[in-house]
Amino acid sequence: MPRNALPLFAGLLIAAASLAAPSAIAQNLTLEGQTGGFITPTAYVAPVAPHKHFSIPELGYHFVAAGSVIGNVQTVSITEGIGNHLEFGYTRSIHTKGSNPDFSTLWNYSGMNIFHGKTVLLKENAFHRKWMPGLGAGFVVRTGDHFVSGAIANTSYNNEDVYIAATKTALNLKVPLLINVGFKMTNAVLFGLGGQSTRFGGRWFGGIGFPLPGPWHTAFVPAAGFTQEPYHVKNLNQEIPGGGRIPTTLDYAVRWTQRENARFSIDFGIGQVAGNIGSTTIPTTSSLVVVPVNLQARHVIGFGGTYRF
Numbered sequence: 001m002p003r004n005a006l007p008l009f010a011g012l013l014i015a016a017a018s019l020a021a022p023s024a025i026a027q028n029l030t031l032e033g034q035t036g037g038f039i040t041p042t043a044y045v046a047p048v049a050p051h052k053h054f055s056i057p058e059l060g061y062h063f064v065a066a067g068s069v070i071g072n073v074q075t076v077s078i079t080e081g082i083g084n085h086l087e088f089g090y091t092r093s094i095h096t097k098g099s100n101p102d103f104s105t106l107w108n109y110s111g112m113n114i115f116h117g118k119t120v121l122l123k124e125n126a127f128h129r130k131w132m133p134g135l136g137a138g139f140v141v142r143t144g145d146h147f148v149s150g151a152i153a154n155t156s157y158n159n160e161d162v163y164i165a166a167t168k169t170a171l172n173l174k175v176p177l178l179i180n181v182g183f184k185m186t187n188a189v190l191f192g193l194g195g196q197s198t199r200f201g202g203r204w205f206g207g208i209g210f211p212l213p214g215p216w217h218t219a220f221v222p223a224a225g226f227t228q229e230p231y232h233v234k235n236l237n238q239e240i241p242g243g244g245r246i247p248t249t250l251d252y253a254v255r256w257t258q259r260e261n262a263r264f265s266i267d268f269g270i271g272q273v274a275g276n277i278g279s280t281t282i283p284t285t286s287s288l289v290v291v292p293v294n295l296q297a298r299h300v301i302g303f304g305g306t307y308r309f
Contacts, residue, residue, distance in 0.1 A: 028255065028265045029060030029306045032140055032191060033077030033091035034116050036165075038062075038253050038269050038304065039191070040205045040227055042180050043136035043167035045118055046081030055081030055308075060091075062304035066193075066273065067296040070107050071098035073193065075114075075304075088117045093192075095147075102282060103293065109146035112192060116140045124168065133168035133179075142188060148195030152235040157196045159188035163205075181206035189233050189246055190273065197230030198243065204228050214256065221255040240278035240293055249273055251302075267304045273297040 034041035035058075048055045060077035072095070079089030091114035098104035118138030126132050140161040150156045163184035170177040187200040209223035232243035253269030275298040281288040 028257065028262075028267075029058055029077050029079055029089075029304075031062045031064070031075055031302075031304070032114050032116060033060060033075070033079050033089040034118055034138060034140075035079065035087060037180070037207050037209070037223060037225055037255075038251050038267055038302070039249065039271075040180065040182065040207055040225055041118060041136070041138060041163065041165055042178075043120065043122075043124070043134035043165045045084065045087040045120055045136065046079050048081050048084045053083055055087075058306055058308045060304065060306045062267075062302060064271070064300055064302035066300045067098065069098045069100040069103050069294070069296045070193065070273075071104065072096040079116075085120050086118070088115075090115055093142075095193075100296070102291070103295070106148045106151045106195075107193075108151065112142050112144045112146070114140060114142050114192075121164075130172075131168075133166040135164065135166055137162075137164045139163070140188075142192040145188075145192045145196065147193055148189070148236060149234040150195065152238055157234075159186070159192055159196055161186040161188065165205075176211050178209045178211075179206075180208070186230065189230050190249065194229070194233060194246060194274070195236070196234040198232045198234050199230075201230060203230065209255070211259075213259070217259050219257060219259050221257070222253075223255065224250070224252050226250045240280050242278060244277040244293065246274055246277060247272075263308045265306045267302075269302050271300045271302060273300055 030036045031039050035044050036042040046055045058079045062075045064073045074094040075091050077091040081087045093111045095111045097108050120136050122135035124134035143158045145157045161184045163182055165182035167180045182205045185202050187197045189195050189197050205227035207225035209221045211219045211221045214220045226248050228248050229246040231245055237243040251269050251271040253267050255267045257265035274295040276292050276294045279290055279292050282291050
């Protein structure tokens, strides 16, 4: 495969998928609290019952074991929908420090706050066109981000995403399919867990999932996904010549949820985050030694769940 075709191919394998109906897909919260997959938002919003203005609040919990360098991450989210056109929510990201004596100090902080919002720009199948995807736009604001960039500069940062997503659910196929593709402008690395990027720039995300029937009117949804990351981390050039290089984040997950009017979903996934991102020098008793900076996070495990009251 040509190298320049890889991002496009990965974009079709994105983070996450759900059920075969938009109303069911919308019941699942991402790592940062938006309706969507494990790490990427879709064009749908938290649904509101007929003749109601506000949705029933949705609660989400995620746990990611990100390795001995980064440590563990837990997120607790609440999201509210308004009129089937808007959603707003809050997530608290809770971090447990890793055990690596050389690099875990870059993540020696308890967590950060995450605020998000999304609006529907275009309903799926609009203008009576069955091929028309839904379009949504949203934002994410993270405050109190001390990780990596903040640790080096002894300060904290706020970082933001502004994104647009196109989502299509194909119900007329033998195996129903959900495809999600999006583009975001961001100055956050690894959703803020990797610190601040050196500039505000554009990145792609997307995903695909295949719902399969399960027992008791449930479905199992194998899915794959990715989100491109900013290449360089602010202030990291003080530790790594060139500021390091962060690869695209990939995840492979299975979701278990109800087929219709879903009130719960449970996700289990494996992610590829970052391994060797460069090299640095560490002083010894007699000299400086050049060592690779390996984040030990090329294979991470995560699980999560969402419940709608």
